[in-house]
Amino acid sequence: xxRTASFNHTNNTLSSQPSLASVPSLxxxxxxxxxxxxxxxxxxxxxxxxxxxxxxxxxxxxxxxxGSSDREIRSWNYTIFLSEEHSQNTNILTAxxxxxxxxxxxxxxxxxxxxxHKIRVWxxxxxxxxxxxxQQRxxxxxxxxxxxxxxxxxxxxxxxxQIRRHKKCTxxxxxxxxxxxxxxxxxxxxxxxxWDRTIKVWRTKDFACLESIRNAHDDAINAVAVSADGHVYTxxxxxxxxxxxxxxxxxxxxxxxxxxxxxxxxxxxALSSDGCVLYSGACDRSILVSEQGENGKLVVVGALRGHTKxxxxxxxxxxxxxxxxxxxxxxxxxxxxxxxSCLAVLEGHRxxxxxxxxxxxxxxxxxxxxxxxxxxxxxxxxxxxxLFLPLxxx
Numbered sequence: 001x002x003r004t005a006s007f008n009h010t011n012n013t014l015s016s017q018p019s020l021a022s023v024p025s026l027x028x029x030x031x032x033x034x035x036x037x038x039x040x041x042x043x044x045x046x047x048x049x050x051x052x053x054x055x056x057x058x059x060x061x062x063x064x065x066x067g068s069s070d071r072e073i074r075s076w077n078y079t080i081f082l083s084e085e086h087s088q089n090t091n092i093l094t095a096x097x098x099x100x101x102x103x104x105x106x107x108x109x110x111x112x113x114x115x116x117h118k119i120r121v122w123x124x125x126x127x128x129x130x131x132x133x134x135q136q137r138x139x140x141x142x143x144x145x146x147x148x149x150x151x152x153x154x155x156x157x158x159x160x161x162q163i164r165r166h167k168k169c170t171x172x173x174x175x176x177x178x179x180x181x182x183x184x185x186x187x188x189x190x191x192x193x194x195w196d197r198t199i200k201v202w203r204t205k206d207f208a209c210l211e212s213i214r215n216a217h218d219d220a221i222n223a224v225a226v227s228a229d230g231h232v233y234t235x236x237x238x239x240x241x242x243x244x245x246x247x248x249x250x251x252x253x254x255x256x257x258x259x260x261x262x263x264x265x266x267x268x269x270a271l272s273s274d275g276c277v278l279y280s281g282a283c284d285r286s287i288l289v290s291e292q293g294e295n296g297k298l299v300v301v302g303a304l305r306g307h308t309k310x311x312x313x314x315x316x317x318x319x320x321x322x323x324x325x326x327x328x329x330x331x332x333x334x335x336x337x338x339x340x341s342c343l344a345v346l347e348g349h350r351x352x353x354x355x356x357x358x359x360x361x362x363x364x365x366x367x368x369x370x371x372x373x374x375x376x377x378x379x380x381x382x383x384x385x386x387l388f389l390p391l392x393x394x
Contacts, residue, residue: 020263020286026302026340027333038332038343040387043372045348047381048074048090054376056113057355060105062134064357064374066382067100073112077134078372091136095120102181104190106204110138111190113178119144119192121207142207144192145172149209161214163196172209174198179221185228193234195220199244201253211252217242223268227275231256231296235266235280243296256296261288270314270321277301279321281311287323287333289340304333306342315356315373320389322373324353330375332387346385351378367391 048054052070064078075091098115110122121142127135153159153170160168163175176196183190190202201211217236225233232244243257264283271278278290287304309326321333330346330353355376363370371387
């Protein structure tokens with residue numbers, strides 16, 4: 001689970017907070033269950049992890065990557081596995097301790113964030129077997145912070161920070177779960193956030209830690225998103241979204257805005273395709289829709305409502321917003337500015353939805369699109385959904 005303010009450690013459940021009465025709804029009640037424009041079906045139910053659940057999902061190229069709550073990472077060629085015995089075409093690696101919290105891919109590198117406070121970097125080698133079954137091999141090339149970073153920083157006292165009353169470490173170390181990763185638009189920088197309340201910036205060329213923002217929030221940071229223009233968004237259990245920017249002529253990021261509209265811990269962030277709209281999901285059961293104003297300032301346009309419990313994950317593809325919730329459903333939203341509709345409510349999981357990823361394809365019909373969506377749940381299943389959507393006129 002994300003470390004949220006409403007997490008109940010006694011019974012391992014999330015207690016949803018009240019929805020935001022002061023923020024207008026962008027979806028009218030008549031639109032809420034309007035699924036007539038998006039027929040959908042569950043194509044497959046995968047069980048990638050035998051004794052754990054899928055804690056992170058991402059798509060890159062032809063491959064679907066799934067990280068488990070117990071050290072394991074798997075990948076499939078998603079273009080073929082639906083019609084075959086997918087378990088025979090799975091690439092597997094294990095690393096670290098605890099959950100794999102986030103996965104991002106850049107070029108031939110796989111970056112994974114772990115509960116054991118580390119970030120691991122893997123080189124991906126893809127082999128074509130019989131032109132049908134692509135197999136991947138993963139070779140670990142680095143664990144962040146790297147040995148070089150650790151050695152050079154440990155020698156100087158100024159590089160040491162106090163993390164507990166009687167314990168210090170160098171500023172390049174995360175000292176709690178690394179909860180989320182995001183790449184800069186050009187892929188040269190990797191941003192990591194942690195339950196230790198820090199944001200770190202890593203250079204993907206040599207994996208050096210360039211910057212660490214301590215006490216970036218007042219509580220655990222659960223999510224990070226980066227826009228093409230360099231704005232960095234972080235969401236925390238402290239109920240705040242902060243916007244960070246490296247100003248012209250400065251070497252370090254600084255906070256340029258703080259959004260305090262959510263009334264509970266923030267679990268997920270996602271940016272629109274053009275980077276101008278930020279979607280945030282929290283335990284208050286609402287998805288806030290915020291637009292980027294002047295100097296990176298966020299202006300809340302409204303909220304998407306319909307889930308009955310906490311929002312745990314978000315994914316955006318084209319003009320579609322996908323949300324996964326503690327209420328065991330996935331919702332697909334479509335809209336612009338102040339007019340959104342819920343195209344579909346996907347039901348079938350037996351536990352809260354923990355992770356989402358999606359891709360969009362054109363079908364043989366010129367007026368239709370096909371959305372393939374993958375949802376990972378605490379019930380240990382990954383479901384593959386297909387939705388057929390009308391192509392909107394431009």
